[in-house]
Amino acid sequence: MPCPRTVLLSACLDPEWTGRGRALIQAHVAVCPVCAAELETLRAMTGALRTLPDPAEAPDLSHFRHPATAGRRVMVRPFREAMRAWLGWLPAGVAVTASLAAGIGLASWSWPAANPAPPQASLARFDAFGPVPPGGLCAARLCETLKEKT
Amino acid sequence: MGVDAEAELEDERHAVRASAGDAHAYAWLVARHQGAVYRYLARLTRAPETARDLTQDTFLRAYQAIRAWRPEARFRTWLFRIAHNLALDHLRRTGRARLEPLEAGQDIPDPAPGPDGRLETVQRARRLERALGAIAPAHREILLLREIEGMSYEDIAHALNLNPGTVRSRIARARAALLAVLKD
Numbered sequence: 001m002p003c004p005r006t007v008l009l010s011a012c013l014d015p016e017w018t019g020r021g022r023a024l025i026q027a028h029v030a031v032c033p034v035c036a037a038e039l040e041t042l043r044a045m046t047g048a049l050r051t052l053p054d055p056a057e058a059p060d061l062s063h064f065r066h067p068a069t070a071g072r073r074v075m076v077r078p079f080r081e082a083m084r085a086w087l088g089w090l091p092a093g094v095a096v097t098a099s100l101a102a103g104i105g106l107a108s109w110s111w112p113a114a115n116p117a118p119p120q121a122s123l124a125r126f127d128a129f130g131p132v133p134p135g136g137l138c139a140a141r142l143c144e145t146l147k148e149k150t
Numbered sequence: 151m152g153v154d155a156e157a158e159l160e161d162e163r164h165a166v167r168a169s170a171g172d173a174h175a176y177a178w179l180v181a182r183h184q185g186a187v188y189r190y191l192a193r194l195t196r197a198p199e200t201a202r203d204l205t206q207d208t209f210l211r212a213y214q215a216i217r218a219w220r221p222e223a224r225f226r227t228w229l230f231r232i233a234h235n236l237a238l239d240h241l242r243r244t245g246r247a248r249l250e251p252l253e254a255g256q257d258i259p260d261p262a263p264g265p266d267g268r269l270e271t272v273q274r275a276r277r278l279e280r281a282l283g284a285i286a287p288a289h290r291e292i293l294l295l296r297e298i299e300g301m302s303y304e305d306i307a308h309a310l311n312l313n314p315g316t317v318r319s320r321i322a323r324a325r326a327a328l329l330a331v332l333k334d
Contacts, residue, residue, distance in 0.1 A: 011319075014303070016303045017318055045278075048274060050298065054189050055189055058188045058192075061205070
């Protein structure tokens with residue numbers, strides 16, 4: 001854990017920190033050689049940080065300079081990632097499509113019957129409400145025959 | 151008008167034009183800020199390759215969102231906020247709570263012109279880089295924005311989504327932590 005004294009002293013380096021706390025610490029530093037030395041070390045450290053050389057191998061995004069290509073080359077990575085994501089779902093999609101096709105195919109297939117249905121009896125002979133009475137005797141014809149006899 | 155204020159005004163002018171669809175203006179902003187964004191990400195992630203990808207992603211995200219940018223937010227701060235969020239996502243995804251310090255001599259170009267001061271400068275830079283790598287990422291990040299990028303409390307608060315009081319105390323703790331590592 002950092003020394004609380006160092007934390008307080010460090011805040012003195014920032015001009016944004018104003019007020020009573022800063023005034024108290026500055027008054028203390030003025031009479032305390034240990035804290036004054038610590039503050040000086042902190043100041044040297046922050047100064048050294050500001051002069052650190054930039055990391056090497058910075059990227060060159062100069063293709064943004066041309067509006068015709070702006071975004072196109074940069075989009076390569078996200079496009080590839082999107083394609084990879086879609087391709088990841090491909091096996092699942094193929095499996096679902098295949099199972100649906102198999103289901104539809106099985107449902108529409110006409111299987112040969114194992115036990116054929118018995119032939120249905122003709123209903124013609126049970127035609128009780130037909131115009132010709134049972135026995136094939138037509139009442140109209142009987143009437144005509146009777147008229148001829150009389 | 152100071153140099154910083156003028157540069158900021160220039161940024162805002164180009165950002166306004168870029169948000170209206172001017173690709174040249176956006177290209178100007180990229181050229182201006184790509185070095186700073188990479189510098190921040192390279193030191194934060196300690197992985198140059200990752201930093202390069204994240205820098206590209208930062209500008210891609212900014213390009214996609216530039217129409218939503220409003221002049222109330224400084225463009226540079228807005229850009230660093232995007233970079234910070236991407237770096238945070240990356241750190242969470244990779245689960246690297248504590249990042250490795252740079253190898254001795256890695257990624258530290260030789261900055262001194264004369265032979266006498268060169269060795270000392272390079273050694274001091276290496277020590278500092280190693281110490282930066284040894285402190286917590288949250289401390290490292292705030293020191294990078296404050297000391298290297300020279301941001302104000304207000305800008306850091308906006309970039310890291312913190313309140314200004316937290317910024318002040320975190321900067322102070324980060325400096326103390328860095329000094330403690332350097333003294334070890």
